Amino acid sequence: MSELQVNTEEKTEYKIEIRNVSFDYVQSKSKYEALREIDLNVKAGEFICILGASGCGKSTLLSLLSGLNRPKSGEILVDGKKIKGPGTDRAVVFQQYSLFPWLTVKGNVLFGIKQSGKKLGRKERNALAEKYVESVGLSAAKGRYPSQLSGGMKQRVAVARALALESDVLLLDEPFGAIDPKLRLELQELVSKLCTEHKKTVVFITHDVDEAILLADRIVVMEPGRIKSIHKVSMPHPRVREELVGTTEYEKLHRQLIMAFYDQVAERIDAGVAL
Amino acid sequence: MKKFFHLDKGAWIEFGLATVLMIVNVILALHLPYYTEHKRYYESNAYVVVLIGAFVLYVLTLFKGKKKSTNDIAVVLFGFFLLWEVSYKVGWVHNDLLIPSPEGLFHVFIEKGPEISKDVWGSIQLLFWGFLLAVVFGTVLGLLAGWIPRVREVLLPISNVITLIPPLMFSAYMIMILTTFRQAAIAVIFFAVFWPTFQGTVQRVGQIDPQITQAARTMGVGTFGMLRKVIFPYCLPGILMSLSKSLRGAFMCLAGAEMLGVNLGIGYFIEKYKSFADYRCVLAGIVTVGVVTTVIDLAVNKLKKSLIHWEY
Numbered sequence: 001m002s003e004l005q006v007n008t009e010e011k012t013e014y015k016i017e018i019r020n021v022s023f024d025y026v027q028s029k030s031k032y033e034a035l036r037e038i039d040l041n042v043k044a045g046e047f048i049c050i051l052g053a054s055g056c057g058k059s060t061l062l063s064l065l066s067g068l069n070r071p072k073s074g075e076i077l078v079d080g081k082k083i084k085g086p087g088t089d090r091a092v093v094f095q096q097y098s099l100f101p102w103l104t105v106k107g108n109v110l111f112g113i114k115q116s117g118k119k120l121g122r123k124e125r126n127a128l129a130e131k132y133v134e135s136v137g138l139s140a141a142k143g144r145y146p147s148q149l150s151g152g153m154k155q156r157v158a159v160a161r162a163l164a165l166e167s168d169v170l171l172l173d174e175p176f177g178a179i180d181p182k183l184r185l186e187l188q189e190l191v192s193k194l195c196t197e198h199k200k201t202v203v204f205i206t207h208d209v210d211e212a213i214l215l216a217d218r219i220v221v222m223e224p225g226r227i228k229s230i231h232k233v234s235m236p237h238p239r240v241r242e243e244l245v246g247t248t249e250y251e252k253l254h255r256q257l258i259m260a261f262y263d264q265v266a267e268r269i270d271a272g273v274a275l
Numbered sequence: 276m277k278k279f280f281h282l283d284k285g286a287w288i289e290f291g292l293a294t295v296l297m298i299v300n301v302i303l304a305l306h307l308p309y310y311t312e313h314k315r316y317y318e319s320n321a322y323v324v325v326l327i328g329a330f331v332l333y334v335l336t337l338f339k340g341k342k343k344s345t346n347d348i349a350v351v352l353f354g355f356f357l358l359w360e361v362s363y364k365v366g367w368v369h370n371d372l373l374i375p376s377p378e379g380l381f382h383v384f385i386e387k388g389p390e391i392s393k394d395v396w397g398s399i400q401l402l403f404w405g406f407l408l409a410v411v412f413g414t415v416l417g418l419l420a421g422w423i424p425r426v427r428e429v430l431l432p433i434s435n436v437i438t439l440i441p442p443l444m445f446s447a448y449m450i451m452i453l454t455t456f457r458q459a460a461i462a463v464i465f466f467a468v469f470w471p472t473f474q475g476t477v478q479r480v481g482q483i484d485p486q487i488t489q490a491a492r493t494m495g496v497g498t499f500g501m502l503r504k505v506i507f508p509y510c511l512p513g514i515l516m517s518l519s520k521s522l523r524g525a526f527m528c529l530a531g532a533e534m535l536g537v538n539l540g541i542g543y544f545i546e547k548y549k550s551f552a553d554y555r556c557v558l559a560g561i562v563t564v565g566v567v568t569t570v571i572d573l574a575v576n577k578l579k580k581s582l583i584h585w586e587y
Contacts, residue, residue: 066493088495098490102508102585111504115494145585165494 014077015169015201016042016065021074023060034060036225037074044168047195047202049212051261052222058205061222062173065203066092078169088116090169091162096178098158099146105157106142109133112164132160135194152183159191163198170200174207185241188214196237209257213250214239221260229260289346290337296353297330303360304378321381326356375555383559390544391559395567397539398529401457405464405532406525413469414514417476418502431477434470442467443531460532460540467528468521472514479513480506515579519572526568541567 023035034057042048052058063069064076067086076083078090091112099108109129113120120128133142136156146154155175162170172191176184192215195202206212212219219231235249244250304323333349356377362368363376384391420427442463449459483506491505533542541564548556 068489068492086492086495090493092490092493094486094490096486097484098486100487100490100505100508102511102583112494115496117495147586161494 013043014041015044015046015079016203017077019075019077021064021071021076023057023064023069023072033225038227040220040227042201042203044201045199047204047215047217049204049206049216049219050222051206051209051212051219051257053207053261056222056224058222059173062171062203062205065171066090088165089167090171091165091167093155093158093162093170093172093175095174096151096154099154099161101146104143104145105138105149106130106133108146108157109160109164112161116165118166129164132164135163136160136190152179152187155179155187156190159194163194168201170195170202172202172204174205176211177207184211189238191215192238209254209261210241212257213244213253214241219257221257231256286346289350293333293346293349293353294330296350296357297326300353300357300360301326303364321385322378325381373554375558379555380558380562383556387556387559391541391563394539394541394544395563397537398533398541398567401460401532401537401540402464402525402529405461406468406522409465409468410472410518410521413472414476417473418480418506418510420473421477421480422498422502422506427477430473434474438470438474442528446532456537460537463532464525464528467524471521471524472517475517476510476514479510483509512579512583515575515582519575522571522575523568526564
């Protein structure tokens, strides 16, 4: 009885549980350990940023969360259920080029709605698609094809399509990495707003310290293969970049993150020199 | 209208040249008697109709103002016709059995019009069935083999061997196992188109951006949903693009297939008049093949444009 209680308690407390997860990339004879015994719990409605340099395994972790890859050992639970593969309970936004080129902006969003498995009539589906297209500010471009969109617009569509799945969990893999800084800020604010609005549980992969501070409730700094440190960000949402910069809390956090981030980079450069 | 009258000076000169070439040609055809006595093709003005028809087409193309080369092509074409005509009227060419005069050639379409249209229709039917079956099966199997490695590893080596065998080589055997020559001809066209379509589709599926399929998988798309909703539309432009290429392959085989003994079809028409040593009709048949192929090719391109609005 008491065990059951503990179980239900766990379910309500954590949306995502990563338990002792390891992953190797096997290439012919060589084996590369990408993740080693990772543990991380994410509460429902929490926005987690995973911060790390390239090659630290952060994208690998996301591919495990999305179900595109399976962990070598350990397990990942969503709502207390073990992940067995990709599913519509977790929407993913990739770094780039993941829109369907033969569908218009609206068509791409409609694809997400159809996949969400909700029983809707044609009119309702259309209305919902228009709503999501509007929520990312692309109403005027809804009839365009991806090849006619800029990088920033493409990522807006990718976000709208992910939202259209209406999953509780949203996974983003460096979605704005290839977008110029000014547009990136706009997109960050949009994602922050939409995720709060739709009460999403978010795992957001980034290598940008400022992006992490702007978005996250907690920032997980990774070093190759494992979690280095976790930093809580208690500044209230929605955050505005200009207002954050200069506050003591921001400066302190920024310094901590930079230290954690560059420390590991320095170590790797040293290791490279030693080799 | 505006565009047409805004041709630059050079274009006007070229247009004038083409027009003069055409008019001189028409006058020669209508009024100048033959150097040698070739009166027998004189009864119809089919050639003049062709000249004027070509000119109308030329003006219309110019009117649309799409291509800069229109004028050049017209000058070369009308120049060629004029040279051909003149060489007859002046007497450079005597033997109109081997090289027919333009009047003689185009008169065939009046003389043997019903026969030609019947044969063209017969060819189109053979082509249609062979081509349709091959494209449908080739694409479906290609998609399956392209996406499912186990299917691919079985089918691809087999197809690599079979594509090397010219499809016409099957023909003798096809006649034996299939009940009619028609079926045998369709089968030959089928094999000429099926394997290239299959291989092309497998290749295209292999080139699909993995981010696209991954995105689809994260949205819960299963194996057959993936083939139907993602891979097929992704590959569609490529498939349509290769249609005109495989259509050409089919035409090549068509002539061969019709020599199997079908008593209908434009290949049969050419073959028949070759054995009668009527090279005027043979040439007319060849011209017909050219025209029909071009028209079908244009139709396929039109289909492609109306289906595909997007780019990668």
